[in-house]
Amino acid sequence: xxxxxxxxxxxxxxxxxxxxxxxxxxxxxxxxxxxxxxxxxxxxxxxxxxxxxxxxxxxxxxxxxxxxxxxxxxxxxxxxxxxxxxxxxxxxxxxxxxxxxxxxxxxxxxxxxxxxxxxxxxxxxxxxxxxxxxxxxxxxxxxxxxxxxxxxxxxxxxxxxxxxxxxxxxxxxxxxxxxxxxxxxxxxxxxxxxxxxxxxxxxxxxxxxxxxxxxxxxxxxxxxxxxxxxxxxxxxxxxxxxxxxxxxxxxxxxxxxxxxxxxxxxxxxxxxxxxxxxxxxxxxxxxxxxxxxxxxxxxxxxxxxxxxxxxxxxxxx
Numbered sequence: 001x002x003x004x005x006x007x008x009x010x011x012x013x014x015x016x017x018x019x020x021x022x023x024x025x026x027x028x029x030x031x032x033x034x035x036x037x038x039x040x041x042x043x044x045x046x047x048x049x050x051x052x053x054x055x056x057x058x059x060x061x062x063x064x065x066x067x068x069x070x071x072x073x074x075x076x077x078x079x080x081x082x083x084x085x086x087x088x089x090x091x092x093x094x095x096x097x098x099x100x101x102x103x104x105x106x107x108x109x110x111x112x113x114x115x116x117x118x119x120x121x122x123x124x125x126x127x128x129x130x131x132x133x134x135x136x137x138x139x140x141x142x143x144x145x146x147x148x149x150x151x152x153x154x155x156x157x158x159x160x161x162x163x164x165x166x167x168x169x170x171x172x173x174x175x176x177x178x179x180x181x182x183x184x185x186x187x188x189x190x191x192x193x194x195x196x197x198x199x200x201x202x203x204x205x206x207x208x209x210x211x212x213x214x215x216x217x218x219x220x221x222x223x224x225x226x227x228x229x230x231x232x233x234x235x236x237x238x239x240x241x242x243x244x245x246x247x248x249x250x251x252x253x254x255x256x257x258x259x260x261x262x263x264x265x266x267x268x269x270x271x272x273x274x275x276x277x278x279x280x281x282x283x284x285x286x287x288x289x290x291x292x293x294x295x296x297x298x299x300x301x302x303x304x305x306x307x308x309x310x311x312x313x314x315x316x317x
Contacts (some may be wrong), residue, residue, distance in 0.1 A: 001036065002041055002045075003035075004018075004019045014124070031105070033114065036108055075096075075097070076096070077200065079093070079142075080193040080194075082145060082186055083112065084149070089186050093107075102131055133213070139198055143220050146191060150187060153234050164248060170245065170249060180238050270301070
């Protein structure tokens, strides 16, 4: 599917319309958003571009050093966007090609940030005057979303901190902490990728950038620098809670093992007494004694009780 953002230069109004491959490209388009194109749309785009339309596998396999480059048909930027589905977050690569005042974006997934920008455009909630404004705005919205994800991570970690010593939710807590560690890794990766993209934009379009665009780029870069320490703090907090949870679980297991160990020691003297009188030797004076049986039982109970109270006095129970 291909949609276009049209800019009316007379009143600076924006409109989003679907694009049909059988019709010519409107002259006032500043953004072509390509989402999961079919073969017909790919052929139409390849006629429009000098280079081939990127495939999803190709975007995922591009090395870090080639994510930002200047090609024969414009400036190419491959940017990582966080995509959250239920409680899972994964990174989705989105490819941009900037040629003059036309931004062409390619994606193989329904990215929430793109939907948000399209919503803002339809309701005139953004100040967009060029294709470069759209590219910068997408990066700005991405950083805002990453900030929201960090706030959610703080809230989740506050909840898991109260459940570390809750035996009924140990498995759920460990699973949530592992998910939060993965989320934090995705946030950190997206922040580094966005910082590189913004620096590349400023360097590549330096002479053509307006003052307001430079100001926005600087503000977003400052936001990234202020957010990055939070990812380190969250990572440390997750690791602490994981270690605390595992330590508490080990402590509970050690307590159970200690009980079995003490029980074995407590019953060791009675076992010895029973073993002695269980031997089948002919010469055993107690075998013919009338009080031999109750005495042996009493010795077993007394030896176990003495061992038990000795352990209690030492604080081992």
